[in-house]
Amino acid sequence: MSDDAPTWPAELYEMLRRHNIRQVCHVPDAGHAELIDRCEADNEINVTTLTSEEEGVGLLAGAWLGGQRGVLLMQSSGVGNTINALALPNICKMPFVTIVSMRGEWGEFVPWQVPMGQATPAVLEAMGLIVYRADKPEEAADSVDAAFKIAYDSGKSVAVLLSQKLIGAKDFRAK
Amino acid sequence: MALHRREVISELLRDRPDDLLVVAGLGTASSDVASVEDHPGNFYVGGVMGQSPAIALGLALTQPERRVLLVTGDGDMLMGLGTLASIADQGPRNLGIVVMDNESYGETGGQKTATRGRVDLAAIAAGCGFGQTAVATTAKQAQAVYEMALSAPGPVFGVIKVAMESVPRVMGRPRDGGYLKDRFRENLLGYTQEPL
Amino acid sequence: MPVGNGKIDRTALTQALLRDRADDLLVVGGLGSATYDLMAEGPSPRNFCLWGAMGQAAVIGLGLALAQPEKRVLVMTGDGEMLMGLGALATVADQAPCNLGILVMDNGLYAETGRQPTATAGLADLAKVAEGAGFRAAMTIASTDEFDAARDMLLGRNGPVLVVAKVAVQDYGPPADPATRDGPQQANRFRVDLLGEYDAMIRID
Numbered sequence: 001m002s003d004d005a006p007t008w009p010a011e012l013y014e015m016l017r018r019h020n021i022r023q024v025c026h027v028p029d030a031g032h033a034e035l036i037d038r039c040e041a042d043n044e045i046n047v048t049t050l051t052s053e054e055e056g057v058g059l060l061a062g063a064w065l066g067g068q069r070g071v072l073l074m075q076s077s078g079v080g081n082t083i084n085a086l087a088l089p090n091i092c093k094m095p096f097v098t099i100v101s102m103r104g105e106w107g108e109f110v111p112w113q114v115p116m117g118q119a120t121p122a123v124l125e126a127m128g129l130i131v132y133r134a135d136k137p138e139e140a141a142d143s144v145d146a147a148f149k150i151a152y153d154s155g156k157s158v159a160v161l162l163s164q165k166l167i168g169a170k171d172f173r174a175k
Numbered sequence: 176m177a178l179h180r181r182e183v184i185s186e187l188l189r190d191r192p193d194d195l196l197v198v199a200g201l202g203t204a205s206s207d208v209a210s211v212e213d214h215p216g217n218f219y220v221g222g223v224m225g226q227s228p229a230i231a232l233g234l235a236l237t238q239p240e241r242r243v244l245l246v247t248g249d250g251d252m253l254m255g256l257g258t259l260a261s262i263a264d265q266g267p268r269n270l271g272i273v274v275m276d277n278e279s280y281g282e283t284g285g286q287k288t289a290t291r292g293r294v295d296l297a298a299i300a301a302g303c304g305f306g307q308t309a310v311a312t313t314a315k316q317a318q319a320v321y322e323m324a325l326s327a328p329g330p331v332f333g334v335i336k337v338a339m340e341s342v343p344r345v346m347g348r349p350r351d352g353g354y355l356k357d358r359f360r361e362n363l364l365g366y367t368q369e370p371l
Numbered sequence: 372m373p374v375g376n377g378k379i380d381r382t383a384l385t386q387a388l389l390r391d392r393a394d395d396l397l398v399v400g401g402l403g404s405a406t407y408d409l410m411a412e413g414p415s416p417r418n419f420c421l422w423g424a425m426g427q428a429a430v431i432g433l434g435l436a437l438a439q440p441e442k443r444v445l446v447m448t449g450d451g452e453m454l455m456g457l458g459a460l461a462t463v464a465d466q467a468p469c470n471l472g473i474l475v476m477d478n479g480l481y482a483e484t485g486r487q488p489t490a491t492a493g494l495a496d497l498a499k500v501a502e503g504a505g506f507r508a509a510m511t512i513a514s515t516d517e518f519d520a521a522r523d524m525l526l527g528r529n530g531p532v533l534v535v536a537k538v539a540v541q542d543y544g545p546p547a548d549p550a551t552r553d554g555p556q557q558a559n560r561f562r563v564d565l566l567g568e569y570d571a572m573i574r575i576d
Contacts, residue, residue, distance in 0.1 A: 049286060062430065062433060298502060
């Protein structure tokens with residue numbers, strides 16, 4: 001890894017460890033790639049690759065019933081797939097944490113990403129989630145820390161949005 | 176000796192009949208289809224992962240005289256898996272599906288998909304009620320999939336195992352969804368300002 | 372007038388599966404008829420009954436099976452519910468928990484909404500789909516004679532397995548345990564019974 005590689009993915013991984021996260025499920029996204037790799041390399045964490053994001057909501061509900069903590073990693077486009085499933089943690093007052101890598105909000109190149117990216121915070125709030133946002137690298141780990149605390153200490157559903165400004169927008173012109 | 180997706184797509188769309196309609200799934204599949212020719216009968220799905228099989232179904236149902244070909248990747252197909260049951264239930268005889276299966280999420284870092292493990296998409300399609308399905312790992316088998324996808328009574332479902340490799344992104348195609356929709360409809364239905 | 376996909380009496384099948392129920396068996400009921408079937412056998416803190424979140428039963432069972440590898444997890448659901456979460460079969464097979472069994476009560480229709488036919492009334496065969504997804508085993512049963520085989524498969528430790536039971540359409544009276552509609556109460560009872568009150572409700576990680 002080069003010296004100028006961002007350190008926030010490693011910090012998020014440390015936060016997962018600190019909060020005893022045992023189940024990580026995801027539909028992959030480039031913004032989550034390093035975190036996913038670190039989790040895959042950790043024998044204490046089981047990683048499930050989902051065919052669609054809504055499966056992660058039920059999987060984490062089942063894991064919570066079974067006594068383990070988890071987190072769902074997804075891209076903002078996947079938020080739309082989870083909506084009805086989010087009734088489950090909401091109505092059962094189960095803790096739920098998702099970390100969302102944002103597309104469609106900051107210098108987006110692909111028009112198709114824009115509608116869901118723009119709607120993501122409103123849609124999550126409409127389903128009763130607390131929404132945190134990290135715009136700068138130094139905010140990422142703190143936001144995830146706070147999300148795990150309010151979810152697992154206070155029984156809430158929380159989404160942490162990692163802004164496209166933080167992750168860096170794809171620009172195909174650069175290639 | 177894995178197959179290369181750009182060779183697969185150029186074989187699949189070689190001597191393309193002019194009335195063929197192609198729906199291309201998001202990401203590399205759209206790039207693949209465009210790499211042969213930016214044909215107005217192509218509809219590139221630029222997002223909405225998991226929706227391309229349903230888009231192809233809707234098109235096939237409304238255009239029963241035209242052959243509809245869906246070309247997509249394994250990640251997109253897995254996200255829309257339930258749609259295979261809906262397609263088989265509707266049974267459009269003019270629909271062929273080809274999944275370019277690199278067993279990876281190629282756009283996001285090459286993470287493995289479920290097809291790298293035990294999942295057999297063709298067997299799932301057969302279980303959903305597709306009459307004819309096939310998996311190709313060799314050029315010869317792929318040839319049979321092309322013929323099936325383009326001409327066998329549908330709905331038919333073929334998986335072509337391709338290498339996980341980085342291919343050039345094809346930029347020579349419109350990205351504006353509104354324009355693509357208009358170009359596709361005008362090519363298919365003619366220019367009209369009449370409402371449907 | 373649709374008459375359903377089979378002849379099996381779903382109450383009798385539920386009773387056959389839950390007879391002499393082992394202490395380590397955790398059961399998830401999918402919304403609608405499957406949850407009614409499960410509740411009819413009486414309340415248990417080791418049942419988790421869904422009244423919504425259609426399509427989620429199998430993945431809830433997956434998460435539970437992964438978190439509790441020493442326990443046995445049975446998901447009972449319907450064909451409409453399973454079809455809505457079909458991709459979950461691939462995810463389950465990929466994770467391959469040996470302690471998970473899924474029973475699909477297949478009546479071939481959306482019984483709750485006016486008995487419209489589902490895809491299994493036509494060509495879709497969920498056992499074949501599960502095999503294609505990579506389940507260790509799958510079978511379809513159509514008669515009482517096959518209850519024992521279904522029970523052995525679902526309650527063994529050779530999962531993930533899926534059994535499709537071709538069941539008759541059934542009318543239900545009032546739910547036997549309507550308190551399960553209270554999600555937090557049900558989830559907390561389940562966790563306290565399974566994990567103990569200290570781990571479930573008191574311990575701070």
